[in-house]
Amino acid sequence: MKLLIKNGRAIDPANNLDxxxxxxxxxxxxxxxxxxxxxxxxxxxxxxxxxxxxxxxxMHVHLREPGREDEETILSGTxxxxxxxxxxxxxxxxxxxxxxxxxxxxxxREIIKKNAKVGVFIVGAITKGRLGRALSDIKxxxxxxxxxxxxxxxxxxxxxxxxxxxKQARRNKLLTIxxxxxxxxxxxxxxxxxxxxxxxxxxxxxxxxxxxxxxxDIRLADKAKAHVHIAHVSCRESVEMIAQAKxxxxxxxxxxxxxxxxxxxxxxxxxxxxxxxxxPLRSREDMLYxxxxxxxxxxxxxxxxxxxxxxxxxxxxxxxxAFGTTGLETELAVGITELVKPxxxxxxxxxxxMSFNPAKILGLRGKGTLSPGSDADIIVVSPxxxxxxxxxxxxxxxxNCAFLxxxxxxxxxxxxxxxxxxxxREDKPNA
Amino acid sequence: MSGLWTKKDLLxxxxxxxxxxxxxxxxxESFKEVSTREIKKVPALRGKTVLNLFYEPSTRTRVxxxxxxxxxxxxxxxxxxxxxxxxxxETLIDTGRNLEALKADIIVVRHxxxxAAAILARHVxxxxxxxxxxxxxxxxxxxxxxFTLKEKLGRIDGIKVSIVGDIAHSRVARSNIWGLTKLGxxxxxxxxxxxxxxxxxxxxxxxxxxxxEALCNADAVNxxxxxxxxxxxxxFPNKQEYFKRFGITEERLKxxxxxxxxxxxxxxxxxxxxxxxxxxxxxxxxxxxxTNGIAVRMAVLxxxxxxxxxxxxxxx
Numbered sequence: 195m196k197l198l199i200k201n202g203r204a205i206d207p208a209n210n211l212d213x214x215x216x217x218x219x220x221x222x223x224x225x226x227x228x229x230x231x232x233x234x235x236x237x238x239x240x241x242x243x244x245x246x247x248x249x250x251x252x253m254h255v256h257l258r259e260p261g262r263e264d265e266e267t268i269l270s271g272t273x274x275x276x277x278x279x280x281x282x283x284x285x286x287x288x289x290x291x292x293x294x295x296x297x298x299x300x301x302x303r304e305i306i307k308k309n310a311k312v313g314v315f316i317v318g319a320i321t322k323g324r325l326g327r328a329l330s331d332i333k334x335x336x337x338x339x340x341x342x343x344x345x346x347x348x349x350x351x352x353x354x355x356x357x358x359x360x361k362q363a364r365r366n367k368l369l370t371i372x373x374x375x376x377x378x379x380x381x382x383x384x385x386x387x388x389x390x391x392x393x394x395x396x397x398x399x400x401x402x403x404x405x406x407x408x409x410x411d412i413r414l415a416d417k418a419k420a421h422v423h424i425a426h427v428s429c430r431e432s433v434e435m436i437a438q439a440k441x442x443x444x445x446x447x448x449x450x451x452x453x454x455x456x457x458x459x460x461x462x463x464x465x466x467x468x469x470x471x472x473x474p475l476r477s478r479e480d481m482l483y484x485x486x487x488x489x490x491x492x493x494x495x496x497x498x499x500x501x502x503x504x505x506x507x508x509x510x511x512x513x514x515x516a517f518g519t520t521g522l523e524t525e526l527a528v529g530i531t532e533l534v535k536p537x538x539x540x541x542x543x544x545x546x547x548m549s550f551n552p553a554k555i556l557g558l559r560g561k562g563t564l565s566p567g568s569d570a571d572i573i574v575v576s577p578x579x580x581x582x583x584x585x586x587x588x589x590x591x592x593x594n595c596a597f598l599x600x601x602x603x604x605x606x607x608x609x610x611x612x613x614x615x616x617x618x619r620e621d622k623p624n625a
Numbered sequence: 626m627s628g629l630w631t632k633k634d635l636l637x638x639x640x641x642x643x644x645x646x647x648x649x650x651x652x653x654e655s656f657k658e659v660s661t662r663e664i665k666k667v668p669a670l671r672g673k674t675v676l677n678l679f680y681e682p683s684t685r686t687r688v689x690x691x692x693x694x695x696x697x698x699x700x701x702x703x704x705x706x707x708x709x710x711x712x713x714x715e716t717l718i719d720t721g722r723n724l725e726a727l728k729a730d731i732i733v734v735r736h737x738x739x740x741a742a743a744i745l746a747r748h749v750x751x752x753x754x755x756x757x758x759x760x761x762x763x764x765x766x767x768x769x770x771x772f773t774l775k776e777k778l779g780r781i782d783g784i785k786v787s788i789v790g791d792i793a794h795s796r797v798a799r800s801n802i803w804g805l806t807k808l809g810x811x812x813x814x815x816x817x818x819x820x821x822x823x824x825x826x827x828x829x830x831x832x833x834x835x836x837x838e839a840l841c842n843a844d845a846v847n848x849x850x851x852x853x854x855x856x857x858x859x860x861f862p863n864k865q866e867y868f869k870r871f872g873i874t875e876e877r878l879k880x881x882x883x884x885x886x887x888x889x890x891x892x893x894x895x896x897x898x899x900x901x902x903x904x905x906x907x908x909x910x911x912x913x914x915x916t917n918g919i920a921v922r923m924a925v926l927x928x929x930x931x932x933x934x935x936x937x938x939x940x941x
Contacts, residue, residue, distance in 0.1 A: 392822035393639075395739035395760030395796060465740030509748070510716050511738035513759075 195236050196220050197613060202241025202574060206248065207542035208550050208563035217246060219570040222613035227564055237615070239608055241574045247545050248562050249281025249312070249571035249609060250526060251552040253371075254346075254425055254449060254497035256518070257283070257314070259305060261290025266502040266591050271522070272311040274500075274590035276617035278523040279606040281312045281571035282553070282561055284497075287319040288347045294319035296334035303339060312611045313571070315556065317371065320345045320359045326352060329359055336366040341556050344371035346425060349407050351377070353414060360418035369556060371423045372411045374432070375473065379403035384513050386474040390459035396513060399474050405431035412439045412446055421445040423555060426499050428454045428473040430483040437492045447555050449495035452528035453519055453596045455484045461596070467508045467515035468596045471501070488547065489538050495555065496547045498525040502592030519596035524583055526575070528597060530604035534577075541577075570613040579605040630928040634746040634753040637762035638804040646771075646808055652924035653772055653917070659696055660919055669927050670699035673730040678720070679756070680706040680736040685891055685915070686756050686766070690733045693922035702729075717741060718748045725749045730930055734758075739796075752929040760794045765925055766890050767800030769918040771808065773910050774845055776917070777886055782809035787839040788830075789815045789871060790849025790898055791861070793822040797849060797890045802830045815839035815871070819860040836871050837881055845886035848873055851898050864897050874900040886910055 197219040204215040204227060216231040217224060252275065258266040266274075268285075275283050285302070287293035293302060299316055306314045318335035322328045324345045332343060343363055349372065350356040363370045380403035385391050387398025408424055412435060415422040424436060427450045436448045453471055458481040462469035469475060487493045501518025508515050529548060533539040539547070553562030560568040583600050585593040609617035629648050638646065659667050675694040677687050687703065694701045706720075715723075717736070724732055731752040734742050739759030746753035757763040775781055786805055792798045792814045805812050806829035813831045814821060821832055833839050840846060853861060861867065878885060887899075887909040895901045904911060 387823060389824040389827050392793075392825050393799075393828060395758075395762070395794075395799060398823070465743045467744075506716065509718050509744075511736070511744060512740040513738050 195613065196233065197237045197239070197570070197610070197615070198231060198233055198235035199239045199241050199246055199572065199574065202244050202246035204246045204564060205541050205545050206564035207546050209565055211564065212542055215246075217564065217572065219572070219610070219613050222570050224564055224566055224568050224570050224572070226566055239574060243576070244607060245541065245575040245577050247573055247575065248549045248564055249573045249611065250279050250548045251282040251556070251558065251562055252280045252498050252500070252522065252525065253284040253495060253552040253556060254451070255283045255285055255500045255522065256288065256502065257285045258289060258502060260302065264504055267309070268305050268314065269309040269311070270589065270591040271500070271502070272309070272314060274520075274522040274588070275312045276609045276611065277589045277606065279526045279573040279575065279609055280522055281573070281609060281611045282558065283312060283314045284342065284556065285314050285316050286344065286346045287317050288324055292319045292324045293317065293335075293340070294322050294324065294330040296331060296338040299335055299338035299340055311616050312609075315558070316340045317342045317344050317346070319343065320350055320370070321355065324348055326350050326355070329355060329362070332359065332362040332366055332368070336368060340368065341558070342369040342371050342423075344373065344425070346371060346373045348377070349373050349375050353410070356411070357414050357418055360415055360420035360422070364418060364420040367557070369423055370415070370420060371425050372407075373425050374404050374407035374411060376403045376407045379406065384470060384474070385462050386459040386476050388459070388477060390462055390474070394463065394465070399472070401429040401431055401476065401480075404429055404473050405435060408432045408435050412436070412444060415446060416444045421447070424448040426451050426454070426473060427484070427493060429476050429480045433483060433487045433492050447495065448493045449497045450484050450488070450493050451497060451499040452521060452525045452532070455481060455488060456528050456532045457481070457596060465512045467510070467512055468519055468594050468598060470512060470515050470517055471499075471519050471596065472517035485533065485538050488533065494547060494551045496525065496529060497552065498522055502590055503594045504592060508594045518594065520588070520590050520592055520594055523588060523590060524595060524597045524602065526606065527581070527602035527604040530577060531602045535603060570610055572610040573606055574608040576605045576607055578603055581605055631932060633929060633932045634742070635764055635925050635929055636742050636746055636753065636755045638764045638767055638800045638807070639762065641807070643807050646804060649768055649921070649924050649928065650772055650775060652928060653768070653920040656923040656927070657917070657920035659923070660916070665696050666698055667696065668698045670694065670697035670930055673699045673930055674728070675699045675701050675731045675733060675926060676724050676729045677701065677703045677756075678706060678724065678732050678734045679704065680734070680741070681757070683735050683757070686735065689915070689918040690756060690922050693919050694926055696919065697923055697926060699926070717745055721745045721749045725751050731926060752932065754925055754929060757796055759796065760799070761796050762800045763796040764800050765918070765922050766797050767804045768925070769914055769921040770801055770847060770888060770890070771804050772917045772921050773888065773914050774886070777910060778844055781805065784844045785811045785813070785842055786845050786847060787813045787815055787843040788847045788849065789836065789839055789873070791820045791851055792816045792825065792849070793820045794852065794855065795849050799828070801847060802828050806830070813839055813843065817862055817870070836877065840877065840881040840885060843882065843885055845888055846873065847888040847890070848898050849890065850892060850894055868897055872898060872900060873903050875902055878903065884908065888914060891915070
């Protein structure tokens with residue numbers, strides 16, 4: 195099938211492109227990007243007044259399958275991704291069972307092959323059962339096609355074990371994604387240690403529980419000459435350490451999530467359990483600092499940390515509720531509303547953080563750009579259109595979104611994955 | 626009078642305006658007289674049902690609410706949660722909805738989880754009164770403290786109150802800080818370093834670790850019970866050490882401030898946070914606090930019972 199996207203504002207920072215252009219798509223690939231392409235394509239999308247950009251590459255997603263299909267499945271999660279403009283998802287391995295063996299990775303690949311509506315790449319667990327005791331078969335995981343390893347949800351406390359993992363990751367050309375949390379410091383905390391914990395009368399999670407582990411992981415990565423990617427950065431000190439490491443030439447990249455640059459600890463004051471995330475929403479100062487870090491480039495990736503939970507895990511006492519917010523269906527709009535509209539990021543920067551950079555860090559060829567020859571993973575976006583985040587409009591199986599009730603700008607009109615249209619917005623009053 | 630009151634619930638003093646606080650206090654004032662009558666009853670809540678839902682053992686607060694509700698002629702049912710379906714795994718929200726289905730009018734809830742009253746209130750249409758949630762708030766205790774202070778000093782605006790004890794884990798301290806500062810009082814909190822939570826200044830309290838500083842300029846001192854049984858982190862000094870550094874004694878008051886009003890939410894630990902003679906001295910208002918608790922709780926039950934508010938479940 196030939197597909198032609200006409201008259202949109204094509205944004206492709208990899209090619210320094212930000213101009214009204216047409217895109218011709220054939221056999222799942224982008225064939226041409228130029229003005230006024232004349233072609234007898236079988237399908238034409240008129241993108242006048244809209245933005246045409248590479249689909250998002252979300253490198254931090256919990257799809258829950260296998261094991262917690264009540265929360266999310268490969269199918270529901272990738273449908274949510276398509277609606278949110280995400281064409282590539284990196285699935286975290288904290289499933290049940292964990293993706294800690296070639297066999298588990300292959301089984302997951304089968305489900306993905308059968309059910310996924312967008313691209314899904316797999317992260318393998320660093321340790322068996324993500325228990326931090328013995329390394330997984332990292333070589334086997336590599337052969338089974340994982341692109342990164344992580345014990346996300348936990349950090350590998352044992353320095354020796356983590357160093358070995360880093361070396362194996364380097365040898366197998368895998369990215370190591372670090373969930374930086376020293377649980378001996380975060381203990382049973384549930385909100386930011388500081389004003390939130392004091393005012394709410396809840397146990398706090400210190401910034402130190404994060405940044406001390408960031409410091410360690412960077413130090414061990416440097417020693418092992420491996421690349422580490424720091425997940426869900428939430429506080430100023432972590433950003434500073436990452437920036438310093440980069441100056442020293444250490445191979446480190448970092449991501450933050452929309453809730454950390456759009457929300458702060460004050461959002462939890464009503465005990466809304468959708469505001470319970472790990473790491474916790476930090477202070478207003480941290481939130482503003484993260485925006486600056488995104489602007490100045492100290493953080494190169496925005497990823498959702500999409501963490502679906504059923505209601506019985508969230509509609510309970512705050513201290514007992516599960517950590518996590520969904521994000522696939524809101525992340526682009528939050529980025530547009532909180533970063534592009536106020537002038538913190540240019541459109542091209544947003545595309546870099548949400549698509550090009552993660553594709554590059556993960557070594558995904560043909561993703562994150564509109565270059566001719568690359569995968570036709572494209573989204574068409576109405577950049578200004580306002581909408582309200584409502585629980586009845588989620589495609590995800592779970593509704594635990596920290597942005598519920600918020601008015602956002604930016605709506606995905608079409609999502610094209612591998613040249614196929616996998617999502618078209620229906621013109622409902624508030625969809 | 627209740628026309629000025631628009632809140633379905635009383636969840637904390639943080640949520641209240643100065644006017645709302647003053648309305649509760651003035652309503653309490655008019656209810657205080659009821660308890661001095663020969664027949665200690667008014668029909669204000671006749672036909673209403675008040676459910677005391679207590680997830681934590683409590684005698685004084687539960688009894689105080691029960692007496693208050695009965696003096697307003699309400700029907701009162703006490704539920705100790707450890708004996709109920711909670712043990713069978715029912716969630717707080719489901720329990721609340723079941724109580725609502727019994728056509729109760731007010732749930733008075735005590736829970737060990739901070740925010741429990743707020744979560745319950747969001748999911749039921751009937752009134753919820755917070756009788757203490759975790760370390761968060763204990764609004765009726767602070768209201769009775771403030772009511773007592775106002776009786777003694779004639780005003781709250783401009784007075785100085787020190788709160789001494791385990792501030793970090795105290796819902797009484799938090800509610801007092803909100804209520805007192807909104808009404809114009811100055812609040813100082815005093816405790817060993819580990820028992821002062823971070824950033825408490827943002828709530829409007831000054832911090833000291835020096836008991837003499839806390840006592841010398843204050844009009845009143847509110848002495849919190851040291852809950853040694855709850856010390857999980859080993860943050861508490863030992864009892865003797867605490868009494869030596871922070872215990873309120875005659876000698877210490879003589880040195881600093883002989884006229885200071887002595888308050889304590891109870892139950893008191895004589896010889897730990899307060900010496901026996903100070904607990905019983907003429908400046909101690911500890912038992913008056915208990916008496917005033919009835920009037921304040923009558924006021925709260927009366928005010929919230931007059932508000933019907935439909936909550937939209939989908940908003941949460």
